[in-house]
Amino acid sequence: xxxxxxxxxxxxxxxxxxxxxxxxxxxxxxxxxxxxxxxxxxxxxxxxxxxxxxxxxxxxxxxxxxxxxxxxxxxxxxxxxxxxxxxxxxxxxxxxxxxxxxxxxxxxxxxxxxxxxxxxxxxxxxxxxxxxxxxxxxxxxxxxxxxxxxxxxxxxxxxxxxxxxxxxxxxxxxxxxxxxxxxxxxxxxxxxxxxxxxxxxxxxxxxxxxxxxxxxxxxxxxxxxxxxxxxxxxxxxxxxxxxxxxxxxxxxxxxxxxxxxxxxxxxxxxxxxxxxxxxxxxxxxxxxxx
Amino acid sequence: xxxxxxxxxxxxxxxxxxxxxxxxxxxxxxxxxxxxxxxxxxxxxxxxxxxxxxxxxxxxxxxxxxxxxxxxxxxxxxxxxxxxxxxxxxxxxxxxxxxxxxxxxxxxxxxxxxxxxxxxxxxxxxxxxxxxxxxxxxxxxxxxxxxxxxxxxxxxxxxxxxxxxxxxxxxxxxxxxxxxxxxxxxxxxxxxxxxxxxxxxxxxxxxxxxxxxxxxxxxxxxxxxxxxxxxxxxxxxxxxxxxxxxxxxxxxxxxxxxxxxxxxxxxxx
Numbered sequence: 128x129x130x131x132x133x134x135x136x137x138x139x140x141x142x143x144x145x146x147x148x149x150x151x152x153x154x155x156x157x158x159x160x161x162x163x164x165x166x167x168x169x170x171x172x173x174x175x176x177x178x179x180x181x182x183x184x185x186x187x188x189x190x191x192x193x194x195x196x197x198x199x200x201x202x203x204x205x206x207x208x209x210x211x212x213x214x215x216x217x218x219x220x221x222x223x224x225x226x227x228x229x230x231x232x233x234x235x236x237x238x239x240x241x242x243x244x245x246x247x248x249x250x251x252x253x254x255x256x257x258x259x260x261x262x263x264x265x266x267x268x269x270x271x272x273x274x275x276x277x278x279x280x281x282x283x284x285x286x287x288x289x290x291x292x293x294x295x296x297x298x299x300x301x302x303x304x305x306x307x308x309x310x311x312x313x314x315x316x317x318x319x320x321x322x323x324x325x326x327x328x329x330x331x332x333x334x335x336x337x338x339x340x341x342x343x344x345x346x347x348x349x350x351x352x353x354x355x356x357x358x359x360x361x362x363x364x365x366x367x368x369x370x371x372x373x374x375x376x377x378x379x380x381x382x383x384x385x386x387x388x389x390x391x392x393x394x395x396x397x398x399x400x401x402x403x404x405x406x407x408x409x410x411x412x413x414x415x416x417x
Numbered sequence: 418x419x420x421x422x423x424x425x426x427x428x429x430x431x432x433x434x435x436x437x438x439x440x441x442x443x444x445x446x447x448x449x450x451x452x453x454x455x456x457x458x459x460x461x462x463x464x465x466x467x468x469x470x471x472x473x474x475x476x477x478x479x480x481x482x483x484x485x486x487x488x489x490x491x492x493x494x495x496x497x498x499x500x501x502x503x504x505x506x507x508x509x510x511x512x513x514x515x516x517x518x519x520x521x522x523x524x525x526x527x528x529x530x531x532x533x534x535x536x537x538x539x540x541x542x543x544x545x546x547x548x549x550x551x552x553x554x555x556x557x558x559x560x561x562x563x564x565x566x567x568x569x570x571x572x573x574x575x576x577x578x579x580x581x582x583x584x585x586x587x588x589x590x591x592x593x594x595x596x597x598x599x600x601x602x603x604x605x606x607x608x609x610x611x612x613x614x615x616x617x618x619x620x621x622x623x624x625x626x627x628x629x630x631x632x633x634x635x636x637x638x639x640x641x642x643x644x645x646x647x648x649x650x651x652x653x654x655x656x657x658x659x660x661x662x663x664x665x666x667x668x669x670x671x672x673x674x675x676x677x678x679x680x681x682x683x684x685x686x
Contacts, residue, residue: 129507129508130589131508134508137593138500138504138505140497140500141498141501142501142519144553145520145557147557148535148554149526150523152531152534153526153530156533159534166537213429216425216426228676229676230430231429231430231433232675233437233668234433236664236665236675237618237661238617238639238660239618239620240636245654247643248440248653249439254452254455254650260456290433354621357620358640376532379533379536385537389533392529392530392533396525396530399525399527403525
């Protein structure tokens with residue numbers, strides 16, 4: 128006795144809202160990518176796939192794409208390793224560990240604007256915490272212009288991204304660790320296995336599902352990065368931290384090339400789709416195995 | 418082995434805590450004492466920055482803007498999302514799957530892709546610079562994640578129970594409101610915590626939609642402070658402290674919700 132008509136009525140407000148303010152704009156973005164619209168004028172012309180061709184030919188686009196890849200790799204590798212180590216250290220449910228877990232998690236509740244401003248202050252070349260600490264430790268040679276130096280700015284921001292999210296990923300690993308039956312470890316210990324053997328043969332294989340979640344989440348999250356870079360360097364110096372999302376933003380709002388920026392968004396979406404596809408495949412495989 | 422763990426624990430703790438510590442301490446310093454000795458303990462703990470920022474900036478207005486947008490968005494998304502999830506679970510079959518797929522497809526499209534067309538759509542509709550528009554636009558974008566999470570939960574509830582309800586003559590609304598919603602409490606609160614943090618901290622959509630000073634939400638207000646206090650870190654950091662405060666208080670009291678909600682939500686989003 129299901130009242131189908133009424134159930135569709137339940138869905139109606141949500142369908143209208145989602146279709147009008149999400150699906151429709153997403154499709155119109157695809158439409159604009161084939162035009163030369165500047166985002167302001169009432170008229171525009173169709174230019175076919177010219178925006179896509181121009182995107183792939185653009186030096187800035189390629190630079191932004193490479194920066195995306197570098198940023199993603201650094202964040203994925205370091206964040207996964209760090210959050211795993213932290214989880215192993217804090218696995219036991221003692222009072223101290225619970226307090227430290229909360230501390231490590233804390234940056235995740237701050238807005239990315241706050242995090243960006245906090246770290247702009249720390250990285251400030253003349254008055255920042257980092258350089259001042261290095262100076263007072265007598266390590267003047269290590270002092271740098273962290274976000275002002277084209278060679279290291281991207282990595283300086285990647286570090287901030289990790290600072291903000293490693294604690295959150297740690298929680299996923301801890302949940303995974305707690306799901307491993309204690310008897311298994313106990314049995315291995317009785318059989319004379321050492322710590323490394325236990326980690327290699329038991330802990331790590333059984334943690335694989337959690338690792339898949341952490342890696343795939345971090346991959347997508349770091350590929351979509353925008354806020355931190357927008358707040359801290361806005362793509363500079365000299366495009367050293369320009370990534371695809373800031374590239375799209377600058378095209379649309381600094382150059383008024385709305386059509387070209389829309390094509391950039393669509394390419395970005397396809398790249399993200401490819402990453403998501405691999406994410407689902409990895410998670411499904413892990414799910415089947417685990 | 419044990420002391421290696423201890424050392425890692427304390428070092429990483431310092432890495433997280435030190436920046437936060439210096440931010441808080443600096444907000445209590447006068448500009449002069451900050452620039453004279455940036456790392457030092459304040460000569461006197463001064464509340465002057467807090468007083469100045471509330472005098473110079475419409476801080477309460479910013480708080481109200483953020484609170485209003487966040488509360489209404491979360492309420493709308495939870496209500497519409499749970500109605501949709503309920504209908505999907507009840508309909509089942511091919512239609513239910515289709516409706517589910519239609520919403521969940523939106524998970525692939527992030528705000529970074531939708532920002533440009535949203536910007537132009539809102540302008541064309543004449544909705545620019547409106548907090549109400551920001552609320553409905555944000556709500557629309559969060560429906561996919563909410564439907565995905567809540568449907569997953571409601572599917573685990575017993576179908577026989579809902580069936581029994583309708584045998585006893587309870588209408589769909591009654592089953593939804595009296596039976597399914599109360600039983601979905603844990604997943605609703607975890608989703609709410611996650612949505613709350615996302616909306617409160619969001620930069621991108623407000624950046625697209627708002628422009629006049631009195632309409633700004635807190636993250637945008639902070640961006641504006643950065644321009645105004647470019648030479649005065651103590652004021653900027655005071656802004657950071659004040660805007661983070663409500664979240665910090667909530668985190669201290671509702672830690673469990675935040676940790677599980679944020680972690681579960683982030684994995685799906």
